[in-house]
Amino acid sequence: MRYVTNRAREDITTAISNSPSPDDLLELWATHSDQMRNDVHLGNLWNKMGRFRKDIHNNRSFLHRRQHDLKELLLETGAACSSQSMDARGLTNIVHGAVKAGLLNYELGRDVHALCDAAGEALAPLVESQFHPQACSPMC
Amino acid sequence: MAANSCWAFGAARHPHPRLFGAVSAALCASSFRAESLGSQGLANVAWAYAKVGHADAALFGSLEKAAALNLLELLQHAQQLSNTLWAFAALGHRAPALFGAVADAATAADGSGERLLATLSPQAVANLAWAYSTAGHRADALHDALAATAVRRLPACRAADLPFLLSAFSLSAHRPAPQLFVAAAPLVASGLVGGRYSPPQVASLALAFAAADQATPALLEALADAATRQAGAFRLDAFATLSWSFAVAAGAHPEAAAAGAEHFLAAARRAPSSFVNRPHTQFSAEDAEDAAPQLARLWQVQLWLESEGSRQLPRPPANRGRTRLPTFLVDHGRDALVASEAAAADGLSRRDAPAASGGSAACAAAAEARAQQALREGGARRQRLSRLSFALHMGGEAHSSELRLDEGYTIDLALEARRVAVVVAGKAQYDQLPRADGTYAPTTAARLGWRQLGALGWEVVLVPWYEWDALDSTAERRAYIDERLLRTGSADPEQGGGAHAGADPAGPAEAAEAAEAAEAAEAAEAAEAAEAAEAAEHALVEGGEAQQKAGLETLESELKAARARISELEKLVAASGPPRER
Numbered sequence: 001m002r003y004v005t006n007r008a009r010e011d012i013t014t015a016i017s018n019s020p021s022p023d024d025l026l027e028l029w030a031t032h033s034d035q036m037r038n039d040v041h042l043g044n045l046w047n048k049m050g051r052f053r054k055d056i057h058n059n060r061s062f063l064h065r066r067q068h069d070l071k072e073l074l075l076e077t078g079a080a081c082s083s084q085s086m087d088a089r090g091l092t093n094i095v096h097g098a099v100k101a102g103l104l105n106y107e108l109g110r111d112v113h114a115l116c117d118a119a120g121e122a123l124a125p126l127v128e129s130q131f132h133p134q135a136c137s138p139m140c
Numbered sequence: 141m142a143a144n145s146c147w148a149f150g151a152a153r154h155p156h157p158r159l160f161g162a163v164s165a166a167l168c169a170s171s172f173r174a175e176s177l178g179s180q181g182l183a184n185v186a187w188a189y190a191k192v193g194h195a196d197a198a199l200f201g202s203l204e205k206a207a208a209l210n211l212l213e214l215l216q217h218a219q220q221l222s223n224t225l226w227a228f229a230a231l232g233h234r235a236p237a238l239f240g241a242v243a244d245a246a247t248a249a250d251g252s253g254e255r256l257l258a259t260l261s262p263q264a265v266a267n268l269a270w271a272y273s274t275a276g277h278r279a280d281a282l283h284d285a286l287a288a289t290a291v292r293r294l295p296a297c298r299a300a301d302l303p304f305l306l307s308a309f310s311l312s313a314h315r316p317a318p319q320l321f322v323a324a325a326p327l328v329a330s331g332l333v334g335g336r337y338s339p340p341q342v343a344s345l346a347l348a349f350a351a352a353d354q355a356t357p358a359l360l361e362a363l364a365d366a367a368t369r370q371a372g373a374f375r376l377d378a379f380a381t382l383s384w385s386f387a388v389a390a391g392a393h394p395e396a397a398a399a400g401a402e403h404f405l406a407a408a409r410r411a412p413s414s415f416v417n418r419p420h421t422q423f424s425a426e427d428a429e430d431a432a433p434q435l436a437r438l439w440q441v442q443l444w445l446e447s448e449g450s451r452q453l454p455r456p457p458a459n460r461g462r463t464r465l466p467t468f469l470v471d472h473g474r475d476a477l478v479a480s481e482a483a484a485a486d487g488l489s490r491r492d493a494p495a496a497s498g499g500s501a502a503c504a505a506a507a508e509a510r511a512q513q514a515l516r517e518g519g520a521r522r523q524r525l526s527r528l529s530f531a532l533h534m535g536g537e538a539h540s541s542e543l544r545l546d547e548g549y550t551i552d553l554a555l556e557a558r559r560v561a562v563v564v565a566g567k568a569q570y571d572q573l574p575r576a577d578g579t580y581a582p583t584t585a586a587r588l589g590w591r592q593l594g595a596l597g598w599e600v601v602l603v604p605w606y607e608w609d610a611l612d613s614t615a616e617r618r619a620y621i622d623e624r625l626l627r628t629g630s631a632d633p634e635q636g637g638g639a640h641a642g643a644d645p646a647g648p649a650e651a652a653e654a655a656e657a658a659e660a661a662e663a664a665e666a667a668e669a670a671e672a673a674e675a676a677e678h679a680l681v682e683g684g685e686a687q688q689k690a691g692l693e694t695l696e697s698e699l700k701a702a703r704a705r706i707s708e709l710e711k712l713v714a715a716s717g718p719p720r721e722r
Contacts, residue, residue: 088145091145092144092145092148095145095148095149095152096144096145096147096148098148099148099151099152100148100151104151104152112152113152113154116148116149116152116154116156117154117156120149120154120156120158120159121158123145123159124156124158124159124161124162125162127142127159127162127163127166128162128165
């Protein structure tokens with residue numbers, strides 16, 4: 001992973017937040033994927049993708065056009081979940097966003113399930129060893 | 141955060157036993173304040189566990205406490221409320237206090253109940269109706285209020301809301317809501333004509349109307365037309381459910397149901413993409429095992445079409461002898477029905493049980509609890525059969541136990557000479573809750589099975605568990621079955637008489653072969669004692685006055701001994717199974 005300055009991190013976070021469409025999110029990933037393979041950016045990206053659920057659902061051509069890119073994003077997110085230490089919030093945002101985006105019903109369903117497996121395997125030990133219910137309960 | 145994680149895995153229907161186990165442990169920890177979950181977190185966690193079928197009694201005990209602490213907040217959020225109760229019911233976690241509190245709140249007379257009901261979406265109404273029926277929690281006032289709310293909401297319902305809404309109300313056989321089905325029928329018909337329903341939704345609607353006994357010929361025709369237009373898109377589950385629904389509806393509307401089924405099945409066989417046209421070699425034994433309930437239903441459809449259905453719609457000579465369904469489905473279907481009948485004989489429910497994923501100790505415990513329940517029901521069933529067989533022997537009725545028919549059905553006690561099928565109907569064959577008059581409504585599957593036995597030429601005499609278990613002595617049991625058998629010949633098996641449609645007096649020869657083999661040694665011994673008792677009783681009655689005076693003491697002594705023997709045998713019978721359910 002490339003060294004990323006705090007400023008660059010913030011810029012990417014802002015760019016994710018300001019993305020007006022799922023196409024823009026994928027473009028952002030295509031351009032900056034090296035700097036985005038971490039829990040904060042992947043969590044933000046998937047969270048934002050989840051918010052585009054209606055756009056994705058109403059625009060079938062998006063899924064058709066970008067199926068390859070979405071598949072790659074799902075696979076690389078799964079690989080990042082397995083290989084890096086991510087915090088529970090980031091992992092939760094990733095799974096929540098990927099499911100909420102409504103990709104399960106299409107040909108990407110299998111890839112979403114693979115991502116769930118990878119994120120679940122990373123999340124379970126965190127819950128087992130670090131989950132402090134009282135500390136986390138306000139976030140529930 | 142835990143709630144969000146769970147929600148995501150639940151929405152993906154992605155069981156992850158390790159993660160769910162870890163979340164359970166965290167939420168059950170003594171340091172955790174359950175109320176801090178909030179109504180949203182509570183609903184998300186409960187819903188997710190139910191969606192992935194992860195039963196965890198400890199967690200749900202904890203969630204129940206959280207729900208009690210968050211009840212006021214929960215009552216203000218209709219979707220969270222309905223999702224929570226739905227989840228408790230789906231996982232079979234009984235929470236009578238919670239269900240009772242919600243029912244009381246929703247029917248409160250101070251206006252708050254009406255305000256709560258007014259916030260319910262059609263989906264929330266359906267969830268609540270389904271939850272109370274599935275959990276077996278009696279709340280008649282709430283049920284009526286939900287049905288009335290559903291009727292009021294119909295104009296605002298989306299087409300996609302109706303299948304689950306109507307399915308939910310079709311489950312409450314103890315308290316039917318015909319007004320909802322009558323009001324919904326035109327909307328459903330319009331949606332069917334407009335092509336707004338997918339194959340699973342068409343099947344679900346057909347089953348809801350058929351199960352609630354509310355299908356009309358016009359609706360059956362609309363269902364068949366809608367299904368025919370997309371026949372090639374039906375997968376096995378929807379295909380079996382729709383065809384089976386026609387078979388069920390044929391009880392009330394034989395011609396319309398037979399015509400609808402023929403129409404649909406013919407279209408499915410013509411559609412190249414239909415699964416019924418796949419090469420039979422692609423349907424493996426594993427496929428058949430996985431799809432056993434659907435295949436058993438298809439076999440029942442086949443039986444219906446070849447017996448009752450063929451009387452409504454005689455087939456052209458060229459098609460006679462050909463099955464309406466592909467042979468590979470029919471063959472697997474018969475085996476599946478045989479297996480289902482055998483499972484029912486062991487006490488396993490024919491009702492769909494909530495699935496639980498494996499992996500955690502909690503899941504194993506839930507599975508064990510269900511197995512124990514099945515065992516208890518199996519024991520109770522064997523005890524009922526044994527006592528009924530004994531009562532029949534005492535009444536001099538020759539019969540066979542558990543007679544398996546070629547058609548796949550098993551008759552509990554068959555009086556073959558009279559073609560009478562005595563059916564010991566257990567809890568699995570009835571709704572969980574009694575009707576207002578104390579009787580129980582039979583399940584849709586049970587009704588169809590009894591009707592089909594009638595169509596096969598057997599007169600069905602029902603012995604419902606709730607009547608049989610209330611009988612305390614041999615004399616009462618004997619009087620009961622004698623009276624039921626005397627009533628044979630009436631049309632309604634539920635009224636004690638038999639269904640006897642299309643009886644073939646000759647009957648299958650194979651029935652006799654199975655008779656003696658099925659006799660239980662216990663029953664035979666009991667019969668011997670009963671004969672001794674009867675001989676003594678006859679001797680008392682038939683003997684002359686002189687003989688009575690001379691041998692009265694001897695005969696009375698014999699009678700006393702025989703009765704004591706009967707009593708001993710009854711104790712043995714009782715001891716051989718688990719305690720009675722009531």
